[in-house]
Amino acid sequence: AQSVTQLDSHVSVSEGTPVLLRCNYSSSYSPSLFWYVQHPNKGLQLLLKYTSAATLVKGINGFEAEFKKSETSFHLTKPSAHMSDAAEYFCVVSGTGGGNKLTFGTGTQLKVEL
Amino acid sequence: GAVVSQHPSWVICKSGTSVKIECRSLDFQATTMFWYRQFPKQSLMLMATSNEGSKATYEQGVEKDKFLINHASLTLSTLTVTSAHPEDSSFYICSARSSSGAHYNEQFFGPGTRLTVL
Numbered sequence: 001a002q003s004v005t006q007l008d009s010h011v012s013v014s015e016g017t018p019v020l021l022r023c024n025y026s027s028s029y030s031p032s033l034f035w036y037v038q039h040p041n042k043g044l045q046l047l048l049k050y051t052s053a054a055t056l057v058k059g060i061n062g063f064e065a066e067f068k069k070s071e072t073s074f075h076l077t078k079p080s081a082h083m084s085d086a087a088e089y090f091c092v093v094s095g096t097g098g099g100n101k102l103t104f105g106t107g108t109q110l111k112v113e114l
Numbered sequence: 115g116a117v118v119s120q121h122p123s124w125v126i127c128k129s130g131t132s133v134k135i136e137c138r139s140l141d142f143q144a145t146t147m148f149w150y151r152q153f154p155k156q157s158l159m160l161m162a163t164s165n166e167g168s169k170a171t172y173e174q175g176v177e178k179d180k181f182l183i184n185h186a187s188l189t190l191s192t193l194t195v196t197s198a199h200p201e202d203s204s205f206y207i208c209s210a211r212s213s214s215g216a217h218y219n220e221q222f223f224g225p226g227t228r229l230t231v232l
Contacts (some may be wrong), residue, residue, distance in 0.1 A: 036223075043120075043225035046160075081227060090157065100211065102148070102221065104157045 002027040002095045004049030006105035019078040021108045026072065033074045034102070035065055044090070050074060057063040061085070070073050086112045116142055116165060116217050118210050120224035127198055128232055134194045135227045137208035143188040144210035149181070152226075154204040164191040188213070198231045205229075 025031060032051045036044040048059025050083040055067040065076045074091060091105040117140040128135050135188035139224040145166045150158040153176055162183055163171040180202075182194040191210075195202055212218055 001228065019197075041205075041226070043118075044223040100145075100219065101160060101163070102209075103157075106157045 002029075002031065002103050003095045004091045004093045004103060004105040006089075006091050006108050009106065009110050010109045010110040010111065012113060013081045015083055016080050019076070019081045019085065019090050019110065021106040021110065022089075023074045023076065023105060024072050025074060025091070025093045027093055027095045029095035032049045032094040033065075033067060034094070035059065035063070035074075035076045036090045036092060038088045038090065040087075040109075047076070047089075076104055081110075081113050083114070116212065116220070116222045117232045118208065118222045118224040120206075120208055120227050122227060123225065123232075124228040129199050130197055132194055133198055133229060134192055134197045135206055135208075135229075137191045137193070137210065137224050138187045139209040139210040139212075139222070142210070142212045142222075143214055144191075145188060145213040146211045146222070147185060148209045148211070149191075149193050150207045151181065152207060154205075158207060159191075170220045185210065195229065198229070203229055203231045213232070 003026045005024045025076050034049045035047040037047050038044050047063050050057045050058045050067045055081050063078050064087045089108045094102050119138045120188045122138045147164040152158045160173050161176045164185040165185045166185045172178045185191040205226050208224045211220045211221045
């Protein structure tokens with residue numbers, strides 16, 4: 001079984017300040033972990049993914065995430081938020097034992113204020 | 115590369131009618147596609163796994179007779195919502211898993227289809 005918990009349903013930051021979106025996972029297998037972004041009424045765009053290589057993963061648009069096995073965490077960060085970052089973010093886990101099925105977290109709504 | 119399209123992007127239908135949604139992988143082959151539904155301000159829930167040339171695998175609680183899936187080719191899967199009712203109104207998103215090439219085994223998402231049942 002696998003699951004993800006996104007600890008914050010809403011995060012609000014000021015433009016130019018750091019972003020932290022938290023995610024904890026649970027998996028019976030060596031997991032692959034992803035962060036996706038969804039803008040209103042749009043499909044999902046992959047930001048980054050972890051697949052058992054380097055624990056610090058760099059993605060698009062300045063985002064990165066660090067896989068910490070001891071903490072079962074995969075938090076998403078960005079040094080400086082931009083207005084265009086306002087969207088819904090999903091942490092996703094996929095385990096090889098699960099047939100590559102993706103299990104989505106409940107999402108974090110990021111608001112960026114001037 | 116690795117583009118997935120969905121058609122239509124939105125549809126409004128009357129209660130009791132059937133609606134077909136197409137999911138196409140435009141520049142890669144996908145033996146496996148997935149169908150998700152997303153209610154407003156909620157996460158994506160996997161409905162079923164669509165396998166080319168064989169029957170789809172449905173998640174627990176999803177009615178296979180209501181949500182008919184056909185995966186007739188390596189680039190096309192269809193989801194038909196039969197006898198649609200207002201509670202079927204949702205955002206339906208497909209994804210396709212690449213079965214070859216540089217993006218082997220990666221999943222790519224379509225832009226979604228907004229279904230509204232009156």
